[in-house]
Amino acid sequence: MAERDDRWEKVAMEELPADERVKGFQEVALGYTAEEMLKEAERCLGCKVPQCEDGCPVDVPIGAFIEKTVEGDLQEAARLILSTNSLPAICGRVCPQEEQCELECVMGKRGDSIAIGRLERYIADWAMEQGLDFTEVSESKGKRVAVVGSGPAGLTAAGDLARMGYDVTIYEAFHVPGGVLMYGIPEFRLPNELVQEEIENLRELGVQIETNVIVGKTITVDEMFDEMGFEAVFIGSGAGLPTFLGLPGENLLGVYSANEFLTRINLMNADKFPEYDTPVRVGDKVAVIGAGNTAMDAARTSLRAGAQEVHIVYRRSEDEMTARIEEYHHAIEEGINFNWLTNPVEFLGDEEGWLRAMRVVEMELGEPDASGRPRPIPIEGSEFEIEVDTVIMAVGTSPNPVVSSATPGLDTHFWGGIIVDEETGETTREGVFAGGDAVTGAATVIQAMGAGKTAARAMDEYLQDD
Amino acid sequence: MYPIVKKRDLTSVTKLFEVEAPMAARRAEAGHFVIVRVDEKGERIPLTIADFDRDAGTITIVVQEVGKTSAMVNRMEPGDAFADFVGPLGEPAPIRQDGHVVCLGGGFGIAPVYPVARELQDNGVRVTSIIGARSADLLILPEEMQSVSDELLIATDDGSLGHHGFVTEVLREMIDDSAEIDEVISIGPLPMMRATAEVTRPHGLKTWVSLDSIMVDGTGMCGACRVTVGEETQFCCVDGPFFDAHLVDFDEAAKRGDMYVEKEQLAYERFKENTDDSRCSCGGETSG
Numbered sequence: 116m117a118e119r120d121d122r123w124e125k126v127a128m129e130e131l132p133a134d135e136r137v138k139g140f141q142e143v144a145l146g147y148t149a150e151e152m153l154k155e156a157e158r159c160l161g162c163k164v165p166q167c168e169d170g171c172p173v174d175v176p177i178g179a180f181i182e183k184t185v186e187g188d189l190q191e192a193a194r195l196i197l198s199t200n201s202l203p204a205i206c207g208r209v210c211p212q213e214e215q216c217e218l219e220c221v222m223g224k225r226g227d228s229i230a231i232g233r234l235e236r237y238i239a240d241w242a243m244e245q246g247l248d249f250t251e252v253s254e255s256k257g258k259r260v261a262v263v264g265s266g267p268a269g270l271t272a273a274g275d276l277a278r279m280g281y282d283v284t285i286y287e288a289f290h291v292p293g294g295v296l297m298y299g300i301p302e303f304r305l306p307n308e309l310v311q312e313e314i315e316n317l318r319e320l321g322v323q324i325e326t327n328v329i330v331g332k333t334i335t336v337d338e339m340f341d342e343m344g345f346e347a348v349f350i351g352s353g354a355g356l357p358t359f360l361g362l363p364g365e366n367l368l369g370v371y372s373a374n375e376f377l378t379r380i381n382l383m384n385a386d387k388f389p390e391y392d393t394p395v396r397v398g399d400k401v402a403v404i405g406a407g408n409t410a411m412d413a414a415r416t417s418l419r420a421g422a423q424e425v426h427i428v429y430r431r432s433e434d435e436m437t438a439r440i441e442e443y444h445h446a447i448e449e450g451i452n453f454n455w456l457t458n459p460v461e462f463l464g465d466e467e468g469w470l471r472a473m474r475v476v477e478m479e480l481g482e483p484d485a486s487g488r489p490r491p492i493p494i495e496g497s498e499f500e501i502e503v504d505t506v507i508m509a510v511g512t513s514p515n516p517v518v519s520s521a522t523p524g525l526d527t528h529f530w531g532g533i534i535v536d537e538e539t540g541e542t543t544r545e546g547v548f549a550g551g552d553a554v555t556g557a558a559t560v561i562q563a564m565g566a567g568k569t570a571a572r573a574m575d576e577y578l579q580d581d
Numbered sequence: 582m583y584p585i586v587k588k589r590d591l592t593s594v595t596k597l598f599e600v601e602a603p604m605a606a607r608r609a610e611a612g613h614f615v616i617v618r619v620d621e622k623g624e625r626i627p628l629t630i631a632d633f634d635r636d637a638g639t640i641t642i643v644v645q646e647v648g649k650t651s652a653m654v655n656r657m658e659p660g661d662a663f664a665d666f667v668g669p670l671g672e673p674a675p676i677r678q679d680g681h682v683v684c685l686g687g688g689f690g691i692a693p694v695y696p697v698a699r700e701l702q703d704n705g706v707r708v709t710s711i712i713g714a715r716s717a718d719l720l721i722l723p724e725e726m727q728s729v730s731d732e733l734l735i736a737t738d739d740g741s742l743g744h745h746g747f748v749t750e751v752l753r754e755m756i757d758d759s760a761e762i763d764e765v766i767s768i769g770p771l772p773m774m775r776a777t778a779e780v781t782r783p784h785g786l787k788t789w790v791s792l793d794s795i796m797v798d799g800t801g802m803c804g805a806c807r808v809t810v811g812e813e814t815q816f817c818c819v820d821g822p823f824f825d826a827h828l829v830d831f832d833e834a835a836k837r838g839d840m841y842v843e844k845e846q847l848a849y850e851r852f853k854e855n856t857d858d859s860r861c862s863c864g865g866e867t868s869g
Contacts, residue, residue, distance in 0.1 A: 288667070288798065288800055289798065290618060290625075290664070290665040290667075326665075327604070327665050327666065327667040328604060328667070329667060329668075329670070329799075329800055332608070332668065332669060332670055332800075333604050333605060333607075333608065333667070333668065333669070334604070334607075334608075355798075355800065355801065355802035356801055356802065357802070357803065357804045359804065359807075359814065361814075365807075365814070366807050366808075366809060366814060366833055366837065368836060368837060368840045371804075372803060372804040374802055374803045374804065375797060375803035375804055375805050378797055378798065378802070378803055379797065383624065383625070383797070384622070388844060388848070389844070389847060389848045389851055390622065391622045391623075391624075392619075392622060392623050392624040392649060392650055392848060393624040393625070393797075394624075394841040394844040394845070394848075396840070396841070396844075467836065468833065468836030468837070515800065515801055515802060516801070516819075517800050517801060517819065
């Protein structure tokens with residue numbers, strides 16, 4: 116009986132204990148051991164038509180890779196994963212599998228879905244440790260393609276195009292490639308070293324990466340076509356424009372955008388000041404506004420960077436929160452406080468301009484709004500003050516206009532998103548394709564990767580017809 | 582890496598560097614800035630460009646020692662290289678096509694005024710430049726400024742050269758003498774730019790200042806460089822660095838510029854303790 120019940124339960128993955136992990140930036144989720152991995156893989160029913168694959172934006176042959184895993188042929192499993200996914204160690208960690216492949220898994224109808232993400236992570240890490248090289252590059256097509264931005268969308272498009280035989284150059288504004296994988300997602304969820312290793316694999320495919328180049332400033336898309344010999348361009352410049360709420364006191368010292376706060380720590384190592392030169396100021400009492408994944412990241416990062424007390428302040432309730440449930444649980448375990456149905460109305464400062472408190476109002480939920488979620492409505496007369504010394508705004512980001520504003524013929528929506536044909540990623544400018552947050556506004560890593568993949572396919576067709 | 586091809590001592594604490602950065606130089610214009618990082622552990626700091634040579638692929642920057650990073654830069658020599666050097670960033674300076682423009686440069690702010698004045702003059706604008714420093718020995722680039730100005734006026738705080746006092750006092754005298762001025766461009770320490778705004782405000786004289794806020798990415802991604810301009814929050818990196826001086830909230834800009842002053846001081850002290858060279862930073866003006 117026990118054995119039979121076991122089959123419906125996902126094999127647990129070991130995590131660093133909360134009291135230990137908040138002392139540093141080590142990865143929280145430790146991954147499966149070989150035994151755990153095999154036990155979990157063996158739960159898979161081996162469906163003839165694996166439903167899980169419908170849920171994968173980058174078409175990983177999930178059924179086949181799990182089958183090979185169970186057979187003990189990890190090398191073939193790794194090859195299968197890497198045949199469609201250039202960044203599996205990243206996806207295995209940060210994809211919301213519960214909304215994608217694992218949501219479709221038939222096991223989930225009666226018990227726990229197969230932990231596809233954890234298996235993918237195991238295989239990817241194993242392949243990396245073994246130093247396996249699955250470089251399969253088609254014959255050179257002799258055509259140059261440029262990719263703007265080295266986040267998940269750009270890396271995926273670049274990897275796929277390189278495999279098809281194109282000569283690919285990625286242009287990155289920052290001094291290291293990786294985009295949001297480096298500056299945004301903290302090391303305790305996704306170690307930077309691992310991101311760089313997956314990027315190294317792309318270099319081995321022949322992808323060139325030029326850092327310190329801001330397309331739209333340093334070079335333009337026009338120049339790429341007219342002077343630099345590129346025949347197609349993919350724009351994956353991300354959603355690098357932070358949203359502020361326009362509240363009084365928002366420019367006080369101590370009010371950060373999540374982008375700035377996370378970049379200072381994740382990319383610039385400000386938590387290691389003065390060994391590293393970039394400073395950051397993390398007060399004793401931190402409030403993070405918003406309840407998405409970025410808010411969780413900012414809250415948990417501030418705790419690790421020295422905050423004594425961290426609050427997530429959200430105008431809706433727990434049910435409407437957009438963060439992954441796993442990250443929410445991690446945040447609770449680490450002692451993050453949650454102030455639901457609470458919204459800031461003003462930030463209050465001292466004489467030197469430093470934030471000292473935040474005025475908030477209590478909210479109640481009304482009829483559904485445009486997002487389909489109940490609209491939060493302020494409760495009159497419920498305002499009160501919370502003492503805080505740091506506020507981190509994690510209320511969203513929109514596409515950064517630097518590229519689009521410098522590219523004639525590239526149309527955008529009023530809110531900044533580049534207009535594309537969803538089937539192909541084609542923009543309104545010939546030869547220019549786009550995908551990821553630059554098109555959709557802030558979304559997930561895997562959605563951006565899916566868009567990069569779609570565009571790479573369409574670019575190939577476009578260039579063949581040429 | 583971005584090697585230094587030439588270094589010139591302008592004062593004991595102010596150095597000029599020509600840096601090989603062909604990508605950044607290609608589209609550089611007067612008023613643009615770059616973001617540089619000295620080494621792998623360095624911070625990203627914005628520096629307004631003092632000159633550029635698109636053909637040679639170089640950009641000139643002028644750095645005054647005010648903290649650890651600027652001290653590290655100023656100890657670099659030709660052949661040394663910056664880990665990162667990215668640009669050109671920001672919007673170029675507002676350049677008129679006619680009339681009379683007064684350019685004010687204070688301290689090492691004279692350096693970024695130079696290409697702006699040159700560009701104005703090349704466009705047929707009459708340029709009066711008023712440059713100043715605490716004393717004659719700290720005044721930088723007087724010959725260069727002379728070469729791009731129809732008239733050059735100098736002010737020093739201690740009276741060791743030119744007018745005894747501030748550049749803004751010279752501007753005030755010009756206005757009081759009913760000089761015909763179409764626009765004023767002022768680059769220097771915040772108090773000087775703020776004083777310029779107050780001198781020209783009563784006369785409704787269009788005045789531009791170039792703000793050097795604290796930045797991280799320089800592309801609008803982080804919002805560290807927020808500045809209030811006429812009730813609206815703007816990002817210095819992408820909306821600026823030039824703003825209408827009469828609309829800038831200088832109070833806020835000054836406070837935000839000092840956000841990390843304690844940490845900067847700590848890093849600077851540690852740096853000085855760890856280097857043999859213990860020159861004092863008597864430059865005075867602060868920079869973000």
